[in-house]
Amino acid sequence: MDQTQAFKKMLDDRSLETVLILPHNMPDGDTLGACIGLYHLITQYNKKGYIVLNDDIPSNLSFLFEGDLKCCKSDEVTNVNFDICIAVDAGETKLFEDRIALFKSGKHTVCIDHHKTNTRYAEINIIDVEASSTGEIIYLLTETFGGTLNKHSGEGLYAAIVTDTGSFRYSNTRPITFKICEKLVETGFDFNRLNVEIFQTKSYEKLLLLNKVFDTLKLYCDGKCAVVKLSKHLVDNLALAEYDTDGIVEFVRDIKGVEVVVFIRYLNDGAHKVSMRSKYNFDVSEVALLFNGGGHTKAAGFKSVDSIEEIEVKLVDAISKAL
Ligand code: 5GP
Ligand code: MN
Numbered sequence: 030m031d032q033t034q035a036f037k038k039m040l041d042d043r044s045l046e047t048v049l050i051l052p053h054n055m056p057d058g059d060t061l062g063a064c065i066g067l068y069h070l071i072t073q074y075n076k077k078g079y080i081v082l083n084d085d086i087p088s089n090l091s092f093l094f095e096g097d098l099k100c101c102k103s104d105e106v107t108n109v110n111f112d113i114c115i116a117v118d119a120g121e122t123k124l125f126e127d128r129i130a131l132f133k134s135g136k137h138t139v140c141i142d143h144h145k146t147n148t149r150y151a152e153i154n155i156i157d158v159e160a161s162s163t164g165e166i167i168y169l170l171t172e173t174f175g176g177t178l179n180k181h182s183g184e185g186l187y188a189a190i191v192t193d194t195g196s197f198r199y200s201n202t203r204p205i206t207f208k209i210c211e212k213l214v215e216t217g218f219d220f221n222r223l224n225v226e227i228f229q230t231k232s233y234e235k236l237l238l239l240n241k242v243f244d245t246l247k248l249y250c251d252g253k254c255a256v257v258k259l260s261k262h263l264v265d266n267l268a269l270a271e272y273d274t275d276g277i278v279e280f281v282r283d284i285k286g287v288e289v290v291v292f293i294r295y296l297n298d299g300a301h302k303v304s305m306r307s308k309y310n311f312d313v314s315e316v317a318l319l320f321n322g323g324g325h326t327k328a329a330g331f332k333s334v335d336s337i338e339e340i341e342v343k344l345v346d347a348i349s350k351a352l
Pocket of ligand 1: 121123289303321323324330
């Protein structure tokens with residue numbers, strides 16, 4: 030059976046009542062917004078949904094949870110037996126590694142995603158690599174199933190799409206994306222508020238950090254490859270209350286002549302997280318796969334326990350061979 034129809038059958042099954050909805054770690058606008066849209070969809074099938082996330086929600090996205098719908102932590106749902114567990118916008122289980130056991134504890138598992146490196150780890154895998162975002166997939170499922178939207182799901186799904194398409198600038202934006210957004214904006218959520226919250230509420234700390242990270246910029250491969258870094262040393266020296274690095278890598282990509290950007294960032298657990306972006310045809314997901322990561326053609330990443338210098342050398346080597 031077609032995966033979408035299999036999912037519909039699962040939703041139609043009245044014996045399945047509780048649904049676990051999992052955003053990926055270090056959540057972004059797509060995973061959170063899509064979870065909100067999905068929560069609203071499963072509610073229409075009289076199911077009880079729980080969005081479970083242990084990570085903090087980035088401050089520019091917290092407005093999405095101002096209403097009654099909240100995320101809960103794993104330890105708040107220990108008494109719930111989940112009938113359906115759905116991972117949202119996660120190409121592999123590593124991306125929700127703190128909640129894998131919870132995901133697997135469900136009677137049924139579903140994965141809804143748009144990454145081309147998706148490992149199809151669930152019983153039902155709804156993967157659409159042409160979709161701009163997972164939010165777009167949730168919209169299309171809602172439409173296919175004859176579901177309805179409200180202001181809150183419209184806001185979540187719009188947030189998902191506008192963030193994953195870089196405000197409709199990236200090539201994952203397709204004609205239907207605009208048609209979907211027309212329907213979402215028509216739900217009547219506060220459009221101005223959404224844009225101010227997501228894009229125009231950057232903290233002073235964030236801009237200070239951006240400035241310091243820019244100081245580390247190095248160009249390789251005749252200016253086609255740019256590398257920026259946030260080392261432990263820099264983290265310790267800055268001693269900021271928050272380390273919001275979202276958007277930095279896209280900013281560097283804007284430099285004329287740069288085709289691929291690498292951002293290597295120290296994480297609290299001692300490992301490094303690598304984010305890569307490209308502009309035209311360079312496939313960063315292929316490079317990410319070499320380092321056991323994944324993603325999209327123009328946005329991919331991985332985690333590594335190597336030192337920041339080692340990662341830089343190995344990556345620049347891999348990129349220069351592929352460029
Ligand atoms: P970001 O740089 O924004 O964290 O990630 C860019 C894209 O690559 C996202 O769509 C994300 O899901 C994917 N990605 C980042 N790290 C990993 C990873 O370790 N494994 C996989 N499969 N995908 C990743
Ligand atoms: Mn996404």
